[in-house]
Amino acid sequence: MTGWGASSPGRSRGTALPSDVDAAFSDGRHLDDDYLVRRAQGGSVAAFEVLVARHQQQVFRLAHRLVGERAAAEDVAQDALVSAWRALPGFRGEAGFATWLHRITTNAARQLLARRRSTVPLTGEEPVPEHEQPEARALTTARTDALRVAVRELPFEQRAALVLVQFEGLSYAEAARTLEVSEPTLRGRVARARRSLLEQLRGWR
Template structure:
């Protein structure tokens, strides 16, 4: 999934540079470490922010689509989050990882969409297949049905539980980092994930 550049409308002037020079600039930025890119973006370098967005947008979109359940809603949330991040880059103080800061902005945008009571539906089955193909058409159909059931079960979790579960089980974030992303205490995060796991285990009991 390629997200269109969120900074085109808000970035500084300077378009029209030679293509060769632009390509050379992209190569230089791609070799920079993240703290350097963040510092440059905070100084107003839109191209440095573009490189940061490029590095993180796939993971951010993955979280958004799993939390919201619809690709279109996830794309909207991500675009808005990237614009928010560009406008607020000066507030980043490095107290947490830049990725954690971005996760928080994206999950806040997802929460805003949920509060608007926009309906969510399970992801298409092809978006949730995470394991290798089975040995027979019958087994393939069974696996597809089970994954679709899991997708529905995840979408039926309360939003706070779903967000924490996605960040922990699908993105591999630690409890402390999820606490930083969501703004909830670490004990609350652990409780949400525990309740989400219990609810999913109950919903998926028939597939055991």
């Protein structure tokens, strides 16, 4: 992900684990999120950078699906990770770190869209398999564009619920915790979003 300032507390600096996190490990893959969170809460920027390296692509992907445009998604992702760093002392672990980060990212996307209050161009940037023929590639791109537009036109609360369950693979319970709503409420939002998409994409079936 590009566009990060050099002084950002969440900037990844490679895969090597900094010595001030734990000299017994040469790679952050061996350290779980809970351990790294505790170290980061103790003031270790390096520990937080390992968490960022682990989760930043997921944060950006979620942001991109919520706001629909790459530059805006980069802004949301950066805001979310900076907000996570600032809020980390108050993180109590009632939910997992990833769920907490989903919540912060969703809130950052909501705030950005509330500030803009305008239609963001959708670019259909998902990669297309190289083996597809030009005609098939064009059809796939058109379908992707249509889906992105349809998702972007959903009310934000429905969009967030659908993205977390349908695209991010969270369970209903996890998505409900992320959005801080009841599971029945979350299920209702997903169902309404799916019905709306089916109606809007009827011509692509």
